[in-house]
Amino acid sequence: MIGDEYFQLRTRLSTELQRLAGLIRDLGGDAESAAIAENLIASLRDPFVFVVVGEVNVGKSTFLNALFGQDFSRTGVVPTTDKILFFKHGDRQQIVPVTPTLDEVHVPSDFLRDFHIVDTPGTNSIENEHQEITERFVPVADLVIFVFSAMNPWGASAWQFLDKVHKHWMRHVIFILQQCDLRSTEEIQVITDYMAQLTSQRYGQHFPIFAVSAKKAYLARSSGLDRERLLEDSGFLPLESHISSLVGHNAARLHKMAGTTRLARQLLENLRQSVESTAADSRRALALIQEFITERELQVDRTLKKILPALDATGRDYHECCLLVAGMAEHVLSTKRAFEKNGEEDEDFGGHRKDSLDHRLFQDLQHRTGDRWRQVGIILEEDFLQYARFLHVQGRGTLFAHDAPLPVDADADLRRLFSVHMDSTMRRFVLGLKLDEALEPGLRKARRRARWVPWLLLPVLAAIGAAWWFDGPLGAAIAGGGGLLLAGFAFLITQTALNHTRGLLMDRLEESSELLRDMLHRQIHSDVENLFSRFLPLLAPAQEEAARRAQEMSSQTGRIADLARSLGEFEQSLRA
Numbered sequence: 001m002i003g004d005e006y007f008q009l010r011t012r013l014s015t016e017l018q019r020l021a022g023l024i025r026d027l028g029g030d031a032e033s034a035a036i037a038e039n040l041i042a043s044l045r046d047p048f049v050f051v052v053v054g055e056v057n058v059g060k061s062t063f064l065n066a067l068f069g070q071d072f073s074r075t076g077v078v079p080t081t082d083k084i085l086f087f088k089h090g091d092r093q094q095i096v097p098v099t100p101t102l103d104e105v106h107v108p109s110d111f112l113r114d115f116h117i118v119d120t121p122g123t124n125s126i127e128n129e130h131q132e133i134t135e136r137f138v139p140v141a142d143l144v145i146f147v148f149s150a151m152n153p154w155g156a157s158a159w160q161f162l163d164k165v166h167k168h169w170m171r172h173v174i175f176i177l178q179q180c181d182l183r184s185t186e187e188i189q190v191i192t193d194y195m196a197q198l199t200s201q202r203y204g205q206h207f208p209i210f211a212v213s214a215k216k217a218y219l220a221r222s223s224g225l226d227r228e229r230l231l232e233d234s235g236f237l238p239l240e241s242h243i244s245s246l247v248g249h250n251a252a253r254l255h256k257m258a259g260t261t262r263l264a265r266q267l268l269e270n271l272r273q274s275v276e277s278t279a280a281d282s283r284r285a286l287a288l289i290q291e292f293i294t295e296r297e298l299q300v301d302r303t304l305k306k307i308l309p310a311l312d313a314t315g316r317d318y319h320e321c322c323l324l325v326a327g328m329a330e331h332v333l334s335t336k337r338a339f340e341k342n343g344e345e346d347e348d349f350g351g352h353r354k355d356s357l358d359h360r361l362f363q364d365l366q367h368r369t370g371d372r373w374r375q376v377g378i379i380l381e382e383d384f385l386q387y388a389r390f391l392h393v394q395g396r397g398t399l400f401a402h403d404a405p406l407p408v409d410a411d412a413d414l415r416r417l418f419s420v421h422m423d424s425t426m427r428r429f430v431l432g433l434k435l436d437e438a439l440e441p442g443l444r445k446a447r448r449r450a451r452w453v454p455w456l457l458l459p460v461l462a463a464i465g466a467a468w469w470f471d472g473p474l475g476a477a478i479a480g481g482g483g484l485l486l487a488g489f490a491f492l493i494t495q496t497a498l499n500h501t502r503g504l505l506m507d508r509l510e511e512s513s514e515l516l517r518d519m520l521h522r523q524i525h526s527d528v529e530n531l532f533s534r535f536l537p538l539l540a541p542a543q544e545e546a547a548r549r550a551q552e553m554s555s556q557t558g559r560i561a562d563l564a565r566s567l568g569e570f571e572q573s574l575r576a
Contacts, residue, residue: 002067002240003048003247007114010044013257013570017041019563020264020271027275027556033267040260047088048247051118051137054147055155059178059214060119063147066217066236067243068111084133087117138165142253143246144172150179150211153191159202167203174208174242175199180235181213210239254574261571268567272560279553285398286546292391292399292539300532303383307524310376315517317368322509325361325435357435362427373422377415384414384531391535399542418527425523429516433508 021037023029054060065071083103090106097103118137138144144165146158165173175195180188188211199207212235220230231237247253391399 003114003244005244006248006250006253009248009257009570009573013261014041014044016563016566016570017044017260017264019559019566020268023556023559023563024267024271027271027278027553029271029274033270036263037267040264043256044260045113047112047114047116048142048250049116049118049137049140051120051133051141051144052147053120053133053144053158053161054176054178055149055158056121058147058149060147062218063145063176063178063212063214064117064119066212066214066221066234067240068109068115069218069221070109070111071222083121084137085119087112087119089113133161138169138172141169141172142250143174143243144169145174145176146207147176147178148195150177150183150188150191153177153195162203170203170205170207174210176239177209177211178214180211181216181233208242210242211235212239258571258574261567261574265564265567265571268560268564272557272564275553275556275560279550279557282546282550282553286543286550288394288398289539289543289546292395292535293543295390296387296532296535296539299383299387300528303380303528303532304525306379306383307376307528310372311517311520311524313372314365314369314520315513318365318513318516321361321364321368322513324364325357326509358431358433361433361435362430365426365430366423369426370419370423373419374415376422377418380418380528380531381414387532387535391538399538414531421523421527422520425519426516429512429519433512435508 017037017040021034021041024034024037052060052064083101086098086102086104087107088104089109089112091108092106093108094106095103096106118133118141120133146162148155148158162173177188177192177195183191192209192211195209196206199205213233214236215234216230217234217236219225220227220234392405
């Protein structure tokens with residue numbers, strides 16, 4: 001393929017530019033850089049322009065078919081015309097008139113993606129079009145191919161056309177002596193020598209001259225029979241080598257590649273700086289968010305430490321309340337109450353009445369601690385708002401916009417809810433003690449024993465009477481003493497049951513003090529932690545995003561470094 005070396009370079013650079021465009025897209029580069037990268041890719045696809053000039057019937061079409069190995073200008077595909085035909089790639093074959101003397105011919109041939117061919121009518125029939133060809137196509141042509149017939153290379157019109165080509169543009173000109181298979185080797189040598197002498201005298205320079213047989217070259221490429229011999233005889237191999245050299249060493253194209261590479265490296269450097277800046281910003285944001293999270297945890301600890309004195313004071317209040325309840329229990333567990341009538345028994349244990357021990361303990365504790373926990377609620381709210389303000393000041397521009405309001409507001413009912421939680425916790429705890437139920441078994445047992453005393457009176461009186469009858473006063477006195485001992489014993493076992501119940505009550509109250517503290521501490525810790533956890537839905541996602549972004553940017557630096565290395569190596573290959 002003609003120009004393989006150049007097209008390999010172009011493909012390599014295009015691949016690197018595709019990688020650059022992909023990096024810009026993946027890393028969220030600015031729209032301008034993305035557009036520049038896409039434009040650089042598109043600019044590499046600029047095809048080479050070959051202008052083919054020659055008289056009618058010198059075999060220009062056959063030459064082009066042989067040169068590119070495709071019959072793109074065969075008779076019937078493009079109608080014979082005296083117009084200039086500009087061949088370019090198209091999805092379907094069509095002719096698009098451009099001017100009265102110029103038609104664009106779209107052909108779905110792959111080589112036309114890289115080469116645009118300007119096929120002129122015979123120079124002996126385009127006198128009026130000379131100016132358009134020379135002014136419109138020759139200046140931009142990468143190569144101007146003058147095709148002469150080996151049978152008559154001295155046609156005046158072709159040489160007159162060459163006279164009109166500006167001297168500056170003649171560096172792109174080559175001569176093709178077509179149909180050389182119709183002449184002997186000696187004749188071809190004479191003709192080429194004379195053409196070289198003539199151009200030197202007439203234009204002061206030598207043009208490359210190639211004697212070829214397009215017919216043999218086309219047969220070699222289309223039929224595949226005896227290909228190497230036909231190509232060798234056709235003279236196309238040195239021609240193709242020369243054209244490939246012109247394509248591969250086209251100064252303007254190589255300079256454009258070098259400029260494209262430099263611009264690509266600049267875009268990549270800008271992207272690298274942007275990535276490093278984004279990675280640094282992400283790391284700073286991550287560190288800042290971690291600071292916010294640490295400060296939140298410290299604030300929770302500080303708030304809990306502020307509440308601990310209230311917890312200690314509540315413990316002392318509870319101890320005093322327990323002493324009060326113990327005094328009430330002394331009355332309930334008195335011997336007098338044990339000997340009261342059974343009707344009063346039912347009133348003592350009829351649910352949680354207002355004078356029940358559980359109710360009185362809770363009421364007294366609530367009265368002593370209510371104001372204290374409301375004050376603690378105020379402290380809790382102030383600490384919450386203080387952290388919210390800290391987060392607002394330090395997190396502007398990182399977590400939220402500079403003009404954003406406080407990220408989290410305290411609820412209007414925060415204090416009340418905290419007091420309700422503490423009140424509910426103490427209620428659940430006190431009612432869970434079930435003091436009245438704890439006293440009931442002992443008191444019932446004492447009362448059952450107290451009931452024996454009335455039943456002992458009749459036997460004692462009977463014993464005294466009998467002793468009086470049989471032994472007189474001394475016997476009655478002894479019987480009375482025994483009765484007193486029996487009554488004393490009944491009283492003693494009743495008092496023992498009451499004392500045991502008092503002991504159980506005092507043990508329960510003493511043990512409950514530490515249990516209450518633990519229960520209140522857990523409730524306080526839960527309320528404080530839950531309150532400050534309101535900031536986590538703001539901090540946690542931001543932390544995850546900053547960590548993800550920092551990791552992503554760090555991982556992309558390798559891609560950037562690899563592409564920078566590839567572009568540097570490509571730039572070195574252009575200089576070689």
